[in-house]
Amino acid sequence: xxxxxxxxxxxxxxGKSTLVAAICxxxxxxxxxxxxxxxxxxxxxxxxTQNGSEIGIAQxxxxxxxxxxxxEFMNPILLKPKGDRTSQVIVLGKPLADKSAEEYYRDIExxxxxxxxxxxxLEKDYDYIVVEGAGGAAEINLFDxxxxxxxxxxxxxxxxxxxxxxxxxxxxxxLFGTVELLPEDIRPLVAGMVINKFRGDPAILGSGMQSLExxxxxxxxxxxxxxxxxxxxxxxxSLGDKKTGPAGGEVEIAVIRLPRISNFTDFEPLERFxxxxxxxxxxxxxxxxxxxIPGTKNTVSDLRELKEKGMDRxxxxxxxxxxxxxxxxxQMLGREIIDCGIEDTVGTVPGLGLLDAVTRFDLYxxxxxxxxxxxxxxxxxxxxxxxQEVTGYEIHMGVTKPEGxxxxxxxxxxxxxxxxxxxYLHGIFENENFRNAFLDFLYRRKNLxxxxxxxxxxxxxxxxxxxxxxxxxxxxxxxxxxxxxx
Numbered sequence: 001x002x003x004x005x006x007x008x009x010x011x012x013x014x015g016k017s018t019l020v021a022a023i024c025x026x027x028x029x030x031x032x033x034x035x036x037x038x039x040x041x042x043x044x045x046x047x048x049t050q051n052g053s054e055i056g057i058a059q060x061x062x063x064x065x066x067x068x069x070x071x072e073f074m075n076p077i078l079l080k081p082k083g084d085r086t087s088q089v090i091v092l093g094k095p096l097a098d099k100s101a102e103e104y105y106r107d108i109e110x111x112x113x114x115x116x117x118x119x120x121x122l123e124k125d126y127d128y129i130v131v132e133g134a135g136g137a138a139e140i141n142l143f144d145x146x147x148x149x150x151x152x153x154x155x156x157x158x159x160x161x162x163x164x165x166x167x168x169x170x171x172x173x174x175l176f177g178t179v180e181l182l183p184e185d186i187r188p189l190v191a192g193m194v195i196n197k198f199r200g201d202p203a204i205l206g207s208g209m210q211s212l213e214x215x216x217x218x219x220x221x222x223x224x225x226x227x228x229x230x231x232x233x234x235x236x237x238s239l240g241d242k243k244t245g246p247a248g249g250e251v252e253i254a255v256i257r258l259p260r261i262s263n264f265t266d267f268e269p270l271e272r273f274x275x276x277x278x279x280x281x282x283x284x285x286x287x288x289x290x291x292x293i294p295g296t297k298n299t300v301s302d303l304r305e306l307k308e309k310g311m312d313r314x315x316x317x318x319x320x321x322x323x324x325x326x327x328x329x330x331q332m333l334g335r336e337i338i339d340c341g342i343e344d345t346v347g348t349v350p351g352l353g354l355l356d357a358v359t360r361f362d363l364y365x366x367x368x369x370x371x372x373x374x375x376x377x378x379x380x381x382x383x384x385x386x387x388q389e390v391t392g393y394e395i396h397m398g399v400t401k402p403e404g405x406x407x408x409x410x411x412x413x414x415x416x417x418x419x420x421x422x423x424y425l426h427g428i429f430e431n432e433n434f435r436n437a438f439l440d441f442l443y444r445r446k447n448l449x450x451x452x453x454x455x456x457x458x459x460x461x462x463x464x465x466x467x468x469x470x471x472x473x474x475x476x477x478x479x480x481x482x483x484x485x486x
Contacts, residue, residue: 002123003481004158005130006189008137008149010174014165015196015224017058020132022468023477024066025461027128030483035126036062039115040077040134040148042087044262044297048393048426053093054078054368057265058132065461068126073118077111077147079104082260082297092118095366108145115147116155128481131156138181150183159191159480162218167197167226172208179216191480192221194472199226202471222472227464251442254279254288256315258328259305260297263395266326267292269429273439273450281309289442290322291315293329295426299359299398300339300349303332312352322381322441323354323420327396330412330422331359334400354420355413357402366397371425373408375434379418381441382407385433392425400424 005023009016020036027034036059047060053072063070072093079087082098089096089104091114099107122129134148143150153160162178164171175193182190193212195205202223209220251274255267259281270276279285293315296302306312315323325333334357337349341361351359370393375385390408402413402422412423429435443450468474475485 002127002129004156005128005477005481006133006153006156006158006160007131008133008153008160008162008178010136010138010162010164010171010178011168012135014163015194016132016163017062018227018464019161019163019194019196019224019468020130021062021065021461022464023130024062025465026468026474027130027481028065028067029465032128032483033068033126034066034128034130035068035122036066036074036132037119037122037129038075038132038134038148039118039152040079040111041075042079042081042134044080044260045265046078046080046263046395048368048370048395049093050370051093052369054090054095054366054395055093057263062130062132065464071121073121076114076118080262080297084301088297093368095364105145108147111147112151115152119156131158136178137162138178140181143183150186153186153189154183157189160186160189161192161194161221161477161480162190163194163196165197166195166223167199171195172212175212176215179218190216190218192473192476193218194221195223197226198223219473219476221476224467224471227467250446250448251275251439252277252286252288253290253292253442254285255292255294256306256311256329257281258294258296258302260302262295262297263327263426264294266294266426266429269435270439273435274442279311281306281311285311285314285318287318288321289445290324290438291318293323293325293332295327295329295395297328299328299331300337300345300361302328303337303349303351306332316352316354320417320419322438324438325355325420325422326428327394327424327426330355330357330424331396331398331400333357333420333422334359334402334413337361337398355402355415355422356404357400357413357422359398359400361398364397367394367424369394371411373411373425375407376409377405377407377412377414377418377421379414379421381418381421381437382414383418384440385437388433390425390428390431390434392423392427392431394424395426396424 007016041056043056045057047057049070055075059075060070078090081087086098137149164175253274255278257278257280333355334351338360339345372391407414
């Protein structure tokens with residue numbers, strides 16, 4: 001029988017995902033077989049497993065922290081918001097349907113068997129399973145249908161660690177209130193609390209933590225500092241926390257912040273080398289050194305809003321500026337999009353016209369696959385790596401047919417200038433050869449040299465695990481899992 005530990009939060013973005021990743025890494029460091037699990041995740045950032053299943057990026061990150069391969073059983077239900085009060089419901093890695101919240105909760109009972117099966121599948125391969133809840137654990141209006149927190153906690157009966165985010169204020173009230181509002185049968189399972197994202201001397205929290213322990217009868221395991229880690233961000237909440245930093249400030253890359261942006265983790269590898277600025281549709285684009293149009297949950301709707309706000313004209317006015325479109329961004333760069341009612345319209349929608357390509361949405365089918373491609377496109381960016389391989393993963397509906405040479409084997413397109421590139425490959429900047437080719441071109445244009453030291457990427461998982469060991473009472477955590485001291 002596997003042993004379970006459940007990590008719940010007082011709010012969304014309290015730090016559940018990173019704590020689960022840290023515990024997974026620490027258990028893996030001890031040579032134990034460990035896996036993450038989140039029954040239901042709502043995220044716009046996703047990952048494709050080896051068998052082509054789509055799961056939340058957070059569970060992929062946690063699996064990597066555990067030194068194991070991500071599978072669909074680690075996140076059996078994924079909700080991808082579409083911005084119109086509906087979400088695409090993905091079950092065991094495959095799209096089921098677009099549903100409103102009312103429709104989804106009406107069918108929640110049928111999904112419990114999916115959760116149960118996934119837990120059983122993980123138990124076959126792992127001795128320890130670290131479970132992440134979703135959002136706030138004390139949403140009393142949802143207790144009867146809370147499949148991510150209450151159902152799983154009740155089903156497993158495992159020890160619970162509750163995480164609160166002090167940066168948002170009111171952490172003592174939120175921790176106390178969450179414990180008090182939990183159902184009576186689940187409240188005794190709370191075995192420890194963690195205060196997260198503290199900037200300052202934790203000693204000043206001492207009296208508050210003592211009072212909290214007396215009020216709840218639950219020990220505070222420690223205080224975690226605010227961390228800026230080299231691991232992918234979980235969701236659009238993290239995007240809101242991003243600040244345009246000084247890194248590589250002389251080279252600026254503008255990422256168009258689409259209303260339904262997805263997989264913005266594609267661009268995080270650039271943040272060590274350039275000033276990455278997320279530009280809302282109504283903001284001035286300025287004169288960036290490059291523009292990236294990211295993926296989106298609804299290409300047609302975001303293209304329409306992009307045009308309504310005049311961002312299309314701003315992008316088109318930039319002469320001799322590299323423009324890269326990924327996934328939905330690639331579709332927007334083409335001549336037109338033909339939607340047969342799959343997105344939100346029926347008919348033909350003109351694209352930005354920067355690539356000679358046409359996209360069709362014919363079927364409610366999603367391509368989710370890990371891929372390896374050869375660089376076949378030319379021009380001042382791709383010429384230096386032509387013939388080399390790149391890897392990535394595709395998550396998209398629709399089929400795009402370009403005229404002329406593709407960018408990567410049978411994928412993507414390149415304008416005659418070589419400065420406009422479209423591709424379906426998420427994770428493209430994880431490829432050092434493509435990242436260097438893209439950045440070196442931008443730096444050469446400004447007669448700048450890139451600092452080679454910036455290429456050294458820290459092991460975010462090791463840093464995270466060390467932080468947990470240094471700031472939390474890990475012996476109490478191991479006791480919850482019935483593991484002796486090392």
